[in-house]
Amino acid sequence: MTPAPTPAATDPDATSPLVEVRGLSHWYGSGSMRRQVLQGVDLTIAPGEVVLLTGPSGCGKTTLLTLVGALRQVQEGSVRVFGEELNGAGRSARQRLRRHIGMIFQGHNLLRCLSAEQNVQMGSDLLGGLGYRARRDQAREWLRQVGLGDQLHKLPHDLSGGQKQRVAIARALAARPRLLLADEPTAALDSRSGREVVDLLKGLAREQGCGVLMVTHDPRILDVADRLVQMEDGQLSAGSLELVGAGYR
Numbered sequence: 001m002t003p004a005p006t007p008a009a010t011d012p013d014a015t016s017p018l019v020e021v022r023g024l025s026h027w028y029g030s031g032s033m034r035r036q037v038l039q040g041v042d043l044t045i046a047p048g049e050v051v052l053l054t055g056p057s058g059c060g061k062t063t064l065l066t067l068v069g070a071l072r073q074v075q076e077g078s079v080r081v082f083g084e085e086l087n088g089a090g091r092s093a094r095q096r097l098r099r100h101i102g103m104i105f106q107g108h109n110l111l112r113c114l115s116a117e118q119n120v121q122m123g124s125d126l127l128g129g130l131g132y133r134a135r136r137d138q139a140r141e142w143l144r145q146v147g148l149g150d151q152l153h154k155l156p157h158d159l160s161g162g163q164k165q166r167v168a169i170a171r172a173l174a175a176r177p178r179l180l181l182a183d184e185p186t187a188a189l190d191s192r193s194g195r196e197v198v199d200l201l202k203g204l205a206r207e208q209g210c211g212v213l214m215v216t217h218d219p220r221i222l223d224v225a226d227r228l229v230q231m232e233d234g235q236l237s238a239g240s241l242e243l244v245g246a247g248y249r
């Protein structure tokens with residue numbers, strides 16, 4: 001018997017790419033200080049796909065992440081996120097898109113005066129229509145999932161670097177993003193917690209059709225990738241290693 005099609009298979013939004021980058025170039029500085037950091041980058045991310053981005057320090061990985069995350073204005077080329085063109089998009093359009101993009105950047109960006117639970121609750125505040133209690137319970141559940149169920153009321157300065165990173169991850173996941181951008185999310189974690197965190201991210205990608213673009217230098221987590229892309233001198237290398245179908249899923 002043929003199984004009934006899943007909602008994901010019948011919903012066009014669930015099959016069209018979340019991210020389509022074409023011919024993306026970017027420069028910093030002006031005049032004689034102007035320097036090109038991205039050169040004609042092409043990248044596509046499908047719903048539910050986990051793409052790992054690696055490359056030497058300074059090659060442009062974070063710049064690419066911030067452009068896809070609608071945090072910077074696109075200078076040249078096309079960046080389509082959820083079908084919307086970011087080149088030429090105004091501030092309010094970019095803000096609207098960012099509500100559906102979870103970001104985990106180095107430095108955590110936690111609010112220092114709020115507890116772990118309250119920081120994570122800020123993530124679910126982005127989901128409309130949930131009462132206080134539901135948002136609080138969800139925040140607690142996400143913190144439990146990242147192994148911090150017993151640290152709910154701690155302030156960031158009472159948590160270790162790795163614990164703060166996990167709070168930041170829980171906060172990003174609590175907003176149920178359609179796309180998750182992560183810059184070295186396991187850098188401050190020991191190998192067991194790093195593994196737990198990437199497994200959590202992968203689970204989210206699978207269950208919710210969320211795409212993940214993750215910058216990493218961590219060889220311990222490369223197996224989580226559906227696709228590994230390598231950047232060098234602002235270009236994605238043509239020989240990017242395709243892991244799909246190679247037994248890595």
Ligand SMILES: Nc1ncnc2c1ncn2[C@@H]1O[C@H](COP(=O)(O)OP(=O)(O)OP(=O)(O)O)[C@@H](O)[C@H]1O
Pocket residue numbers: 028029037055056057058059060061062063064
């Ligand atoms: N706001 C900025 N103004 C000027 N130059 C910048 C700016 N941000 C980054 N750069 C430069 O652009 C280049 C690319 O930086 P980017 O942070 O994207 O690289 P990266 O691959 O993420 O590096 P890392 O792995 O060290 O984080 C670097 O030479 C960096 O010094």
